[in-house]
Amino acid sequence: MSEATEKGILLVGLPKTGKTTFVAALWHVLNSEDVDDSLQLSVLGGDDTYLNLIHDEWLNYVEVDRTTQQNEAIPTMHLVNKTGVLKCALSIPDLSGETYLRQWVDREWSDKFTAAAKDASGILVFLHPDQPADAPEITPTMRLLGPDVDDEAESEDAGDQPVWDPEKAASIVQLVEVLQFLQRNLNGHLKIAVMVSAWDLIKSCYATPKEFITKSAPLLEQFLRTNSDSFDCTFFGISALGGDLKKKEDTDRLQNKTRCASERIEVVPATPDTVHDITRPLRWALSWSEGESA
Amino acid sequence: MIKLHQGLALKPDGVYPICRSGNTRIVALMGSIGCGKTTLIAGIFQAFLEGSVAGYSFRRSDTLVAFEEKCFNSRTSSKASVASMPRTSGQVGAEFYHLEVMKDADRSIHRLLLLDLSGEVYEGAMHIAEDAAKLTLLRNVDLLVQLIDGKQLSSGATREKVYVDAKRLLRRLSEVKSITPQTPLQLVVSKVDQLVGNGTSPEALEGVRASVAARFTKESLMQGFEIREIAASPDPETTVPMRFGVADLFGSWLAEAEVDPLVLPRLKVSGERLMHRLGEVWLPERFEARE
Numbered sequence: 001m002s003e004a005t006e007k008g009i010l011l012v013g014l015p016k017t018g019k020t021t022f023v024a025a026l027w028h029v030l031n032s033e034d035v036d037d038s039l040q041l042s043v044l045g046g047d048d049t050y051l052n053l054i055h056d057e058w059l060n061y062v063e064v065d066r067t068t069q070q071n072e073a074i075p076t077m078h079l080v081n082k083t084g085v086l087k088c089a090l091s092i093p094d095l096s097g098e099t100y101l102r103q104w105v106d107r108e109w110s111d112k113f114t115a116a117a118k119d120a121s122g123i124l125v126f127l128h129p130d131q132p133a134d135a136p137e138i139t140p141t142m143r144l145l146g147p148d149v150d151d152e153a154e155s156e157d158a159g160d161q162p163v164w165d166p167e168k169a170a171s172i173v174q175l176v177e178v179l180q181f182l183q184r185n186l187n188g189h190l191k192i193a194v195m196v197s198a199w200d201l202i203k204s205c206y207a208t209p210k211e212f213i214t215k216s217a218p219l220l221e222q223f224l225r226t227n228s229d230s231f232d233c234t235f236f237g238i239s240a241l242g243g244d245l246k247k248k249e250d251t252d253r254l255q256n257k258t259r260c261a262s263e264r265i266e267v268v269p270a271t272p273d274t275v276h277d278i279t280r281p282l283r284w285a286l287s288w289s290e291g292e293s294a
Numbered sequence: 295m296i297k298l299h300q301g302l303a304l305k306p307d308g309v310y311p312i313c314r315s316g317n318t319r320i321v322a323l324m325g326s327i328g329c330g331k332t333t334l335i336a337g338i339f340q341a342f343l344e345g346s347v348a349g350y351s352f353r354r355s356d357t358l359v360a361f362e363e364k365c366f367n368s369r370t371s372s373k374a375s376v377a378s379m380p381r382t383s384g385q386v387g388a389e390f391y392h393l394e395v396m397k398d399a400d401r402s403i404h405r406l407l408l409l410d411l412s413g414e415v416y417e418g419a420m421h422i423a424e425d426a427a428k429l430t431l432l433r434n435v436d437l438l439v440q441l442i443d444g445k446q447l448s449s450g451a452t453r454e455k456v457y458v459d460a461k462r463l464l465r466r467l468s469e470v471k472s473i474t475p476q477t478p479l480q481l482v483v484s485k486v487d488q489l490v491g492n493g494t495s496p497e498a499l500e501g502v503r504a505s506v507a508a509r510f511t512k513e514s515l516m517q518g519f520e521i522r523e524i525a526a527s528p529d530p531e532t533t534v535p536m537r538f539g540v541a542d543l544f545g546s547w548l549a550e551a552e553v554d555p556l557v558l559p560r561l562k563v564s565g566e567r568l569m570h571r572l573g574e575v576w577l578p579e580r581f582e583a584r585e
Binding site for chain 2: 103107108109110111114134135136137138139140141142143160161162164165166168169170172173176177180181183184185218219222223225226227
């Protein structure tokens with residue numbers, strides 16, 4: 001067995017965009033060997049406590065607890081293809097969404113993040129449909145709600161000027177700034193896979209994940225399209241939980257109508273053979289072609 | 295630890311790296327306090343959050359925090375009950391807002407720097423020649439955009455002062471040579487919804503344009519003079535669309551850049567010397583032979 005190449009993948013996304021759930025489902029697929037042609041794990045890494053914790057939550061149909069800046073240790077994953085050939089030692093710093101929020105507010109990269117970013121061979125950028133990318137304006141909202149709404153509040157607030165708070169900036173602008181930081185501080189062409197989390201919630205409304213981004217996050221779509229000299233970009237829809245775990249019919253379906261836990265996962269675009277293979281975005285970001293892992 | 299760019303509005307000494315990249319237009323927004331300069335800056339950026347603007351797509355900005363701060367008071371996230379704009383303080387001095395965009399049709403890249411100065415500064419310049427003379431950075435801009443408050447034009451009580459102030463500012467800046475006759479001038483009637491209500495038909499706007507033009511006959515001789523109308527943040531009680539006229543205005547700023555002809559200086563040299571220099575080559579468009 002030849003020595004593995006060191007590869008890093010950076011997970012980028014503001015809080016509650018599905019990064020941790022993705023890692024939990026990925027850890028399952030790598031371990032379970034349920035999915036034909038997916039990457040697999042050759043040996044366990046060092047301390048898997050955190051990965052096993054979020055994996056247990058995922059297996060128990062519990063919404064996976066989001067990562068805080070204190071609990072994000074993920075060991076290196078040694079990945080093999082289906083023939084057992086070792087392809088890489090993959091590190092995924094499951095950095096919390098707060099990490100990126102702090103970058104927007106504090107305008108600095110920590111040493112830890114700098115190291116992770118400079119080691120990254122590819123970037124997965126997460127957006128969640130429940131996290132509004134737009135920034136609603138007062139005037140259109142007032143027009144929508146009608147003339148008599150909030151008259152009382154208006155009279156109370158009339159003299160008060162809002163106080164600017166950068167944490168309340170439009171989340172899509174914060175995300176674009178995070179990508180500008182990466183563009184400016186990393187050398188070379190970056191591979192970016194945009195991951196639309198909870199795809200199952202919106203797939204009836206959008207033909208493709210790219211259509212969702214174009215319509216719901218136009219600034220990001222423009223930014224990625226106009227920076228093709230810096231970024232090689234693609235779009236995935238990811239359903240890592242498999243459904244809305246608050247809905248009984250969804251949990252019933254997941255528990256009783258799937259042959260194995262990996263079938264909860266849906267990754268689009270895909271063929272019927274690859275729809276559960278959550279390692280595909282990794283392969284793309286690492287420049288490994290489909291069905292091949294190096 | 296790596297310090298990242300601040301994302302704030304740029305000071306004059308911070309724009310050089312952007313200008314050095316080439317194809318950069320500097321547009322100065324001028325006008326009295328409350329005429330709508332900040333609203334226009336916010337409106338342009340807010341428009342990009344909704345998609346391409348006038349056939350141009352967002353590519354990057356070094357001033358995202360500054361744009362967001364300008365937009366904040368008009369957002370529901372501010373918890374304000376009515377949209378407002380933070381006033382630019384006279385203490386701040388000249389600041390630039392940066393946008394780099396790509397033209398969708400041909401993928402050409404364009405850089406725009408919006409020069410924002412407080413209305414207080416312009417009001418000082420209207421009255422005091424020394425203050426006007428300090429605005430030398432206006433000499434280097436590619437386009438002057440003088441905003442005229444449409445709300446104040448709508449009332450006989452304030453209309454005349456709006457015209458007088460705008461003309462006085464242009465005259466003063468011109469006299470102290472802070473602006474040159476060669477710099478293109480746009481007059482932009484802001485808050486046009488307050489002037490024409492919901493009636494933003496081409497005919498109504500043509501009427502606005504004609505009445506404003508009649509008051510600026512002398513200034514209309516300046517290069518590239520034109521009049522436009524916008525309502526960047528219309529009154530909620532009207533049905534005028536958000537950012538009315540803003541996309542067209544933005545597009546006009548960049549379209550100007552595309553049609554700028556290459557102007558070569560006309561040199562006066564003697565015919566004999568000219569032949570000596572050029573040999574058999576003759577460039578009659580550029581050179582005027584002198585006896």
